[in-house]
Amino acid sequence: MIRVFHAFGKSFFSCNSDLTRLYTFYDHLNIHLLICPYCRAKFNCTFFSSYTRNMITFENGLNTCHTVSITRVICNSCNHTHALLPDHFIPFGSYTLSFILKVLRAYFFGSKTITNLCDFFQISISTLYDWIRLFKEQKHIWLGILNYAVISEVKFIDDILYCSKSVSSFYQITKTSFMQNFKTTLSDSS
Numbered sequence: 001m002i003r004v005f006h007a008f009g010k011s012f013f014s015c016n017s018d019l020t021r022l023y024t025f026y027d028h029l030n031i032h033l034l035i036c037p038y039c040r041a042k043f044n045c046t047f048f049s050s051y052t053r054n055m056i057t058f059e060n061g062l063n064t065c066h067t068v069s070i071t072r073v074i075c076n077s078c079n080h081t082h083a084l085l086p087d088h089f090i091p092f093g094s095y096t097l098s099f100i101l102k103v104l105r106a107y108f109f110g111s112k113t114i115t116n117l118c119d120f121f122q123i124s125i126s127t128l129y130d131w132i133r134l135f136k137e138q139k140h141i142w143l144g145i146l147n148y149a150v151i152s153e154v155k156f157i158d159d160i161l162y163c164s165k166s167v168s169s170f171y172q173i174t175k176t177s178f179m180q181n182f183k184t185t186l187s188d189s190s
């Protein structure tokens, strides 16, 4: 798998549609410039295939599932294949990162009860608690003990949504995508 960050600079998360983000991502992506994460060969990837997966977004007040096509490239140096995922995707998860951050922002903002919040976003309470636990764990890893206590959850989420903080830096530290369960990283060999 190749995570492609910063495809559109600071405006990336300010776009309101995850589907538009995905289409724009593929429209602008030059696969021939990629670096193979397995053998580090430069500029030697070409199109290999595509596959479909579900992408759950929150649009116009509704939890919406799209079936989208994901491009897979092959490295012509080592013959490994890699799926290409933009910033707002979480490997092995159907919900987009922007969806999850919207839910968590509403939770930490505290304007809704847990039940109302889950009804509004059409998610289960156990899913919400899984996301809260993972968010706190990964925020702690990302910021360290000192900044974890100083920066509020809402401020931290806003920094990600408005790109003053890039999820690529978390990936560089942990080799795991932000809000990806660490357990699934072990199975990420593509």
Ligand SMILES: [Zn+2]
Pocket: 036, 037, 038, 039, 040, 041, 075, 076, 077, 078, 079, 080
């Ligand atoms: Zn390679």
